[in-house]
Amino acid sequence: MVASGVLRSPPPGSKMPRLVAALAVVLLPLLSAAVGSAAAALPRGGGLGFEATLRHVDAGAGYTEEQLLSRAIRRSRDRVEALQSLATLAPGDAITAARILVRASDGEYLMDMGIGTPPRYYSAILDTGSDLIWTQCAPCLLCVDQPTPYFDPATSATYRALSCSSPMCDALYYPLCFQNVCVYQYFYGDSASTAGVLANETFTFGTNATRVTVPSVSFGCGNLNAGSLANGSGMVGFGRGSLSLVSQLGSPRFSYCLTSFLSPVPSRLYFGAYATLNSTNTSTTDPVRMQSTPFVVNPALPTMYFLNMTGISVGGYRLPIDPAVFAINDTDGTGGTIIDSGTTITYLAEPAYQAVREAFVSQIKLPLLNVTDTSVLDTCFKWPPPPRQSVILPVVVLHFDGADMELPLQNYMLVDPSTSGLCLAMATSSDGSIIGNFQHQNFHVLYDLENSLLSFVPAPCNLI
Ligand SMILES: *[C@@H]1O[C@H](CO)[C@@H](O)[C@H](O)[C@H]1NC(C)=O
Numbered sequence: 001m002v003a004s005g006v007l008r009s010p011p012p013g014s015k016m017p018r019l020v021a022a023l024a025v026v027l028l029p030l031l032s033a034a035v036g037s038a039a040a041a042l043p044r045g046g047g048l049g050f051e052a053t054l055r056h057v058d059a060g061a062g063y064t065e066e067q068l069l070s071r072a073i074r075r076s077r078d079r080v081e082a083l084q085s086l087a088t089l090a091p092g093d094a095i096t097a098a099r100i101l102v103r104a105s106d107g108e109y110l111m112d113m114g115i116g117t118p119p120r121y122y123s124a125i126l127d128t129g130s131d132l133i134w135t136q137c138a139p140c141l142l143c144v145d146q147p148t149p150y151f152d153p154a155t156s157a158t159y160r161a162l163s164c165s166s167p168m169c170d171a172l173y174y175p176l177c178f179q180n181v182c183v184y185q186y187f188y189g190d191s192a193s194t195a196g197v198l199a200n201e202t203f204t205f206g207t208n209a210t211r212v213t214v215p216s217v218s219f220g221c222g223n224l225n226a227g228s229l230a231n232g233s234g235m236v237g238f239g240r241g242s243l244s245l246v247s248q249l250g251s252p253r254f255s256y257c258l259t260s261f262l263s264p265v266p267s268r269l270y271f272g273a274y275a276t277l278n279s280t281n282t283s284t285t286d287p288v289r290m291q292s293t294p295f296v297v298n299p300a301l302p303t304m305y306f307l308n309m310t311g312i313s314v315g316g317y318r319l320p321i322d323p324a325v326f327a328i329n330d331t332d333g334t335g336g337t338i339i340d341s342g343t344t345i346t347y348l349a350e351p352a353y354q355a356v357r358e359a360f361v362s363q364i365k366l367p368l369l370n371v372t373d374t375s376v377l378d379t380c381f382k383w384p385p386p387p388r389q390s391v392i393l394p395v396v397v398l399h400f401d402g403a404d405m406e407l408p409l410q411n412y413m414l415v416d417p418s419t420s421g422l423c424l425a426m427a428t429s430s431d432g433s434i435i436g437n438f439q440h441q442n443f444h445v446l447y448d449l450e451n452s453l454l455s456f457v458p459a460p461c462n463l464i
């Protein structure tokens, strides 16, 4: 398309990414009539809450169990590589790099929601690693495949573009201003990005029984998007920053209970007043106790949920890992340990992974498999065992400040479709550690932002 209008280029020597300039040019023709009138802000009670269904991105597509696993493992690797590209993007200035790169775009779970008045329903990728709520909007200059029509602001009675002086515009990393309309651009760690108008809109959340309609939620109406949406039509940020859904709804807590990875039963998300572990239907046999560990803030990546990981036990033996291996480097913000909804398997910083691997190799009486260079999982054993040989697998406990997470067997062992071996569902990372969602299957996990605590309790997630 032919661009029109006058574009002021970034100041010389500016570190703004090249996409900024191209984007402002193509958006100009769109924005001329986009400034809405200011609507009065509605008070938000503390009692807001809802319950929603989380669908795995590959659910219902007819994949075999092997395909489901290999797709998720591949996505995890891409997501981790994107996170680690932080280091190469701006050598010597990781904090700036972290502010540009938000997070890899791929996610694992989709949440249904309605946008506009009347509501148009669509599924968005839930992402605890980023903040912005966004969907692809008409008119679309560059869009990726999505299963529902693009949202057209012209068909909604409640759409309001935000002015450049709005506080939400200020909360963007790279706000742009055109004719006093706030233009956002958001980069994820891989090639994915979205750009368009920052606007307020009425959103509808929750299952039929808990449906809530919330006015004036700020979101990105993306006219220029790249990457993949994994069968969703946008993303919903659940991070710690002010643009995330959690922060905007003024009831900053949510919980989820992820069903077994291969279960057809969808998972559950609880928001606001519905997010509590007290009423979790825990299994009746063992008297499990709820555990909590504080979140840690990493100033370089303030959106993400960092935890204070202190160690790992394998087979009842606490591995000799220096706790510094899990810590954030205060100088450049690298390292640390996050919990992430969008990564499937767990990635451990190299020295921690090596210690776990050695413990598995010494404790499991099965031949170790030689794996190829391209395989993500490399602690793999020959499987199945010879007839009539019983195999004892060591118990794994992840230790956090104030909490121990004892993993059920199916949360750390899997049969890798690429090798047919019995593999540890963990891999090595050259930067920080990431606790992936495979490790918290059948845990009810609560993110309590008010008290800055992560709590969890084992639960049969298909039953609660
Ligand atoms: C957008 O929503 C925010 C938060 O509810 C509110 O403070 C602001 O006034 C709204 N702006 C417009 C233009 O509707």
Ligand SMILES: *[C@@H]1O[C@H](CO)[C@@H](O)[C@H](O)[C@H]1NC(C)=O
Binding pocket: 208
């Ligand atoms: C929710 O309500 C819609 C419309 O009223 C209905 O079509 C749908 O089946 C309901 N969903 C559930 C899970 O009850």
Ligand SMILES: *[C@@H]1O[C@H](CO)[C@@H](O)[C@H](O)[C@H]1NC(C)=O
Binding pocket: 057, 060, 061, 228, 229, 230, 231
């Ligand atoms: C979207 O879902 C369809 C089937 O529902 C599947 O064939 C396709 O591979 C999926 N696309 C992505 C990007 O996951």
Ligand SMILES: *[C@@H]1O[C@H](CO)[C@@H](O)[C@H](O)[C@H]1NC(C)=O
Binding pocket: 276, 277, 278
């Ligand atoms: C529920 O659990 C919270 C801790 O997460 C506790 O403070 C609260 O008192 C409990 N409420 C009930 C009704 O037991």
Ligand SMILES: *[C@@H]1O[C@H](CO)[C@@H](O)[C@H](O)[C@H]1NC(C)=O
Binding pocket: 329, 330, 331, 332
């Ligand atoms: C922390 O980062 C700085 C700057 O990149 C580096 O010089 C230092 O060695 C790092 N510290 C540790 C413990 O890795």
Ligand SMILES: *[C@@H]1O[C@H](CO)[C@@H](O)[C@H](O)[C@H]1NC(C)=O
Binding pocket: 367, 368, 369, 370
């Ligand atoms: C694995 O590879 C090494 C070196 O290539 C070889 O010495 C070893 O015998 C192989 N082990 C198995 C179980 O194939």
Ligand SMILES: *[C@@H]1O[C@H](CO)[C@@H](O)[C@H](O)[C@H]1NC(C)=O
Binding pocket: 296, 308, 310, 401, 402
């Ligand atoms: C992490 O936990 C350990 C052990 O409880 C504590 O000594 C340390 O100060 C904590 N570190 C941070 C950054 O909170």
Ligand SMILES: *[C@@H]1O[C@H](CO)[C@@H](O)[C@H](O)[C@H]1NC(C)=O
Binding pocket: 281, 283, 284, 460, 463, 464
């Ligand atoms: C709790 O789980 C049991 C099975 O473990 C089930 O029979 C029961 O209906 C569940 N209760 C609720 C309230 O969901």
